[in-house]
Amino acid sequence: MNPISDRYRRRAEAFERKIAAVRPGQWSDQSPCEAWTARDVVAHIVVMHAAVLRPVQRNLSPAPSAGDDPLAAFRAARADVQQVLDSPDLAATECDSPAGWMSVEQQIDEVLSDDLVLHGWDLARATGQDETMDPDDVARLWATVSATPPELMQKYRTPGAFGPGIEVYGPEVPVPDDAPLQDRLLGLIGRRPR
Structure with a gap:
């Protein structure tokens, strides 16, 4: 078992549950991030999924946008990142990051996976879920x-x-x-x- 992959999977499942619990009329509700609505929080997370795929020359698979279907957009992005984590060669690829050179899986762990926790709180706060x-x-x-x-x-x-x-x-x-x-x-x- 890979602890980074397992941690990402657990955190992504929790974030996905929060998205699924958002009622249709809540997507325009203000998040704790001043410039973002609840929908914007999910859009940011999807964009971050795309960012961590770039070092392995991958793009997000075709899917609805977070503007059209936040849940479908996240599920597709999540599957793309999980594929990278499940490939030892791709996960070990070195990439440059704001914190220096690291493996792609380390960047996913320290940036994207952590973002799922923090922005999961933002989404919960914006939509009245358990924080x-x-x-x-x-x-x-x-x-x-x-x-x-x-x-x-x-x-x-x-x-x-x-x-x-x-x-x-x-x-x-x-x-x-x-x-x-x-x-x-x-x-x-x-x-x-x-």
């Missing part, structure tokens, strides 16, 4: 994000640093030191947990 993140995912993400060097964190918080319209994290939101770890993680990446 509780998996505690193991929270602990893992906290360890990673809180250890980010200040200069890289500053770059993550700078709109456009990784390309036009790209903002990785918002300004930190103060959260009490004794708040639950999920709340502290959300505050660190620029979300208002409550």
Whole structure:
């Protein structure tokens, strides 16, 4: 078993359940990401799936757009990424990333798979679903994000640093030191947990 593939699969299943639970009239509801609706959150995730396929010269398979059918768009993108993770040669391909050179599967794990957790919270918040993140995912993400060097964190918080319209994290939101770890993680990446 491949822990990166297993983690992606579990997180993608959770994100897909959130998409499936969105009622038709909720797709235009505001998400915690200021410029995005609930539909935009899913569209971003689908775009990120396309981005992690580029180093292995792959594109997303033909599918409805997230604008037309968010669930179908995500399912198709998810299958494409899972194929890469299930291929040892493709998964091991080296690629350049904002954090340096790494394997494609490591980039999927550290960027896309983590995005599924964080943006899963955004989608849940936007559509009134359960906002509780998996505690193991929270602990893992906290360890990673809180250890980010200040200069890289500053770059993550700078709109456009990784390309036009790209903002990785918002300004930190103060959260009490004794708040639950999920709340502290959300505050660190620029979300208002409550």
